[in-house]
Amino acid sequence: MPFRPTQITGNNAEKTKAHNRRVVLGYLRGRDAGRAEVARATGLSTQTVSNLVAELAREGLVAPQGRRAQARGQPPVVYGFNPTSAAILGFEVRPDALTMVLTDLGGKILTTGHTWLTQTDPAHVLGQMAMLAGQAATLAPRILGAGLVIPGPFGATGLNAASATALPDWVPSEIPALAESALALPVWLDKDATAAALAEGMFGAAKGAQTYAFLYFGAGLGLGIIDQGQPLRGAFGNAGELGHIVSHPNGLPCDCGNNGCLEQYVSRLAVQRHLIARGLLPADGHGTDAVLTALLARDDAALSAWVDTAAEALSRAIGMLENLFDPQYTILGGALPDALLDLLIARLALPPGSVAHQTGRDRPRVLRGTSGRLTAALGAAALVIHHTVTPRIAAYRIE
Amino acid sequence: MPFRPTQITGNNAEKTKAHNRRVVLGYLRGRDAGRAEVARATGLSTQTVSNLVAELAREGLVAPQGRRAQARGQPPVVYGFNPTSAAILGFEVRPDALTMVLTDLGGKILTTGHTWLTQTDPAHVLGQMAMLAGQAATLAPRILGAGLVIPGPFGATGLNAASATALPDWVPSEIPALAESALALPVWLDKDATAAALAEGMFGAAKGAQTYAFLYFGAGLGLGIIDQGQPLRGAFGNAGELGHIVSHPNGLPCDCGNNGCLEQYVSRLAVQRHLIARGLLPADGHGTDAVLTALLARDDAALSAWVDTAAEALSRAIGMLENLFDPQYTILGGALPDALLDLLIARLALPPGSVAHQTGRDRPRVLRGTSGRLTAALGAAALVIHHTVTPRIAAYRIE
DNA sequence: CCCCTTAACTCAAAATGATGGAATAAAGTA
DNA sequence: TACTTTATTCCATCATTTTGAGTTAAGGGG
Secondary structure (H helix, E strand, C coil), X not given: CCCCEEEECCCCHHHHHHHHHHXXXXXXXXXXXXXXXXXXXXXXXXXXXXXXXXXXXXXCCEEEEEECCCCCCCCCEEEEECHHHCEEEEEEECCCEEEEEEEECCCCEEXXXXXXXXXXXXXXXXXXXXXXXXXXXCCCCCEEEEEEEECCCCCCCCCHHHCCCCCCCCCCCCHHHHHHHHHCCCEEEEEHHHHHHHHHHHCCCCCCCCCEEXXXXXXXXXXXXXXXXXXXXXXCCCCCCHHHCECCCCCCECCCCCECEHHHCCCHHXXXXXXXXXXXXXXXXXXXXXXXXXXXXXXXHHHHHHHHHHHHHHHHHHHHHHHHHCCCCEEEEECCCHHHHHHHHHHCCCCCCCCCCCCCCCXXXXXXXXXXXXXXXXXXXXXXXXXXXXXXXXXEEEC | CCCCEXXXXXXXHHHHHHHHHHHHHHHHHHCCEEHHHXXXXXXXXXXXXXXXXXXXXXXXXXXXXXXXXXXXXXCCEEEEECHHHCEEEEEEECCCEEEEEEEECCCCEEEEEEEECCCCCHHHHHHHHHHHHHHHHCCCCCEEEEEEEECCXXXXXXXXXXXXXXXXXXXXXXXXXXXXXXXXXXXXXXXXXXXXXXXXXXXXXXXXXXXXXXXXXXXXXXXXXXXXXXXXXXXXXXXXXXXXXXXXXXXXXXXXXXXXXXXXXXXXXXXXXXXXXXXXXXXXCCCHHHHHHHXXXXXXXXXXXXXXXXXXXXXXXXXXXXXXXXXXXXXXXXXXXHHHHHHHHHHCCCCCCCCCCCCCCCCCCEEECCCHHHHHHHHHHHHHHHHHHCCCCCCEEEC
């Protein structure tokens, strides 16, 4: 329930413990370590770490990996994160379909599920979710929680006309509670691009990074921004509507009322439209992925022309994102074939006037995401880990 | 020391108390209230609030405002924030000058100071600071701390060529410690636009807002972004380099290597260049403010033409910021006369395709800042309050 | 091979600070 | 005046972390 935080609450001993537990678990999720090392890194006493690790080990979330002599002194008992000790559910809700993944805590997919939706009211969709979850539950001894992602934007904004993809009845502040009773699990909700970004930082290309931008190709073009490990949300949960920034002043009209929106040039819909106009794809867009893969394999000129145009607009957009967000890197992912994303990246000509253009970079400025078609659903699953493992600001209360 | 946080640390009882103290003080800074009300709002017990308020009252930071009967029951003793109980120092360091303000905790300016700088090495500048601070100290019984702002970007980035304004020797991670020993006060450092944004949210146009964008006219064009009350920093502290996003593809060349950077069209330097080219301002730009005010008063056509161009570019930029950050509003402030900022705002034609274009807004999408020429120095002072009053994520450790 | 040093770890007591329940104070209401 | 409501205080209790004194298990020097 990330939206509209209104008031910062106080702490007490119990919340302190929960925080410390997340700190310790977060550290061990990053690397195996002995308890004394965790204590030094977190600033906690060894005693506290010892207690917390014992508790986590009792629950199976971490496990001893044996002693490892390093120098003098008694060798530490090294503990490591145990990703197979529990499972998590991720649901992606779109206007036409519901996708589910069940993963372990390391993001490894245990099973998937899918249903086409004819109605999109929460009651109906939550029923479908409960059904899929019931099937999945037989495969996992223990499910920690469920994540839920829906496309933005939320509320009545200037983008609504353009958002046939939005789910109007899905009020972010109400859904988690409904879902919790439907699934009998703790539930977290976020928007697709943000959740996908978290997943990429947890399991994928941005593993270990604290500050990065994730460019999400869904129907349009979304953006998830993670700064210091925390997602940027905005006042109404609508941060990251990258698709509707104006890339070409006086360019192609968009349903939103702007002319030259970026997603008219860089998106799955844009490439589909380009190919349909040239007779390379049926008008309903059926089989897009297969066609794209085939065209890429034979180095098709029409597709290559689209990539050139898209890469030009995308280069400017990424330069802008770099200057505004100063990410460690920008990641491209979502519903486009990996080969096409790779080609787009190869054709980028990033502007020199960027804070990301610096000496001594260890990695490229732009990377491809690793999770492919299931990006959003995996992102949903990652929400659970994010909220279970990542220390937060003092909890926000929602009113 | 906001930059390069590396590790989240654990909590203990003392940190918990410090957090709760900030929560309580933060609440009372927003509105007067009885202790029971604070307890309800923060989720703390009345006893805890009572203890913390007593401590804060002992220090003078809050003071009882008398009883206020409201309904039945014993009327609460209402406590209020006491802005005159202490003072704070704010320093703005630029390559050519050092500006100081001494304010009370409400942002009211008690005195100002100014020195031209011939050298910019930290040792020299810190000496000048200590001198100014010494003079100011006679006016305030108690100084809580000092804030320090410097222009970005930090490190060796692609914008360095363009940043004659940057201070190369000022390494953000080292300065606060040096300054603390020079001033014998707690010191916080941040970049100008970010600090100015915090000040605007604390004392100015965005008072009470949690999520907003502040467009800062310095030499170039900076941006401070506050999301959920926390500044956006980026991986290297360089988030918000708005001036060098490409506004006009293939437009005017910029020292940074890009063509068509926004600050070539919208900045103090841009309007100066426009006026110099037309013989309305001496080539050294001397007397810019007076000239601008005079030209505005007589509705000068040349200036008006600049405003039109600037407003067009600015409208697109603001639309973009809205879609990326989803702020409650965007604020324009800094080193331009209020009348010019007002005219710019009046001429904006904001794009319709924006998440900020929503029904039921209580305030305009764009506001003018309130603090004028001293914006950055006031921002520096605001840093002290931000760190004293605002609850934070578990403290970051710097390595 | 023994003893010293180093480091990890455990146990029990102490310290910190939040909480909960009972008692008290001060108002409005019947 | 008695009763209800709300704010506040007092005091004992509770949840945690920290501290300090051992204990264990390794390496290194003679």
